[in-house]
Amino acid sequence: MAVNSDGTKFLINPRWQHFSTAKASQLVLVDANDLGTMDRDDAPDPSAWSIHSAIHRFVPQGRAVLHLHPKYATVLASLKDPEIKPIDQTTARFYKRVAIDLSFGGIANEELEGERIAKSIGHHNTVMMGNHGVTTLAPTLAEAYDNMYYLERASRTLVLAYQTGQPLNLINDNLAEQTAKDWQVYKGAEFAHFEEMKRILDKEDPSYKD
Ligand SMILES: [Zn+2]
Secondary structure, three states: OEOOOOOOEEEEOOOOOOHHHOOHHHOEEEEOOOOOHHHOOOOOOHHHHHHHHHHHHHOOOOOEEEEEOOHHHHHHHOOOOOOOOOOOHHHHOOOOOOEEEOOOOOOOOOHHHHHHHHHOOOOOOEEEEOOOEEEEEEOOHHHHHHHHHHHHHHHHHHHHHHHHOOOOOOOOHHHHHHHHHHHHHHHHHHHHHHHHHHHHHHHHOHHHHO
8 A cells, every 4th residue: 555645655564474463563664666675674575575566666546456366366367268257247347447467477576577567557457467366456445455355256256157157148248338337336335345344353353453
């Protein structure tokens, strides 16, 4: 999550610590332009650094950047055709709105792979990374989180539909486009979703705030 106006200084999760135990005070503040970052004692994971620093340098809309290898989205990312086909209202949310990168170059532990990934994003907020995983980016964490949540839900629906072996009943282009646009009516729900998840965490284990 970027913390300065040009987006180059950002907070990142501590290296190799389970997401569920990471606390606010343990997030590491780094500078995307600081070439000495990986020499620090608290250096982030090398591939996290490669991907996140490149996006914070090259993609202005990416103030909050989430990169994961979730089960269903990663299955989809490893298919020859990783496009999210519109077969219900959740899959249609992503209709023609995903950057697809099919040039996987190995684990992103060098600057070049991160830069290549960053440059494949264009104006998009969702990236399907072939043979790898997914990334969402947004001006706020709430929007990036909500997008990641629905991306995995859409991928689950499509993967399960493929598994039936039956032909997909594709929603036609016009209706898919209209459905994707209609999601914008629920923009407020993205922020409510994030607040609700925090409320659940507050109940279950508020130590994330420490
Ligand atoms: Zn990855």
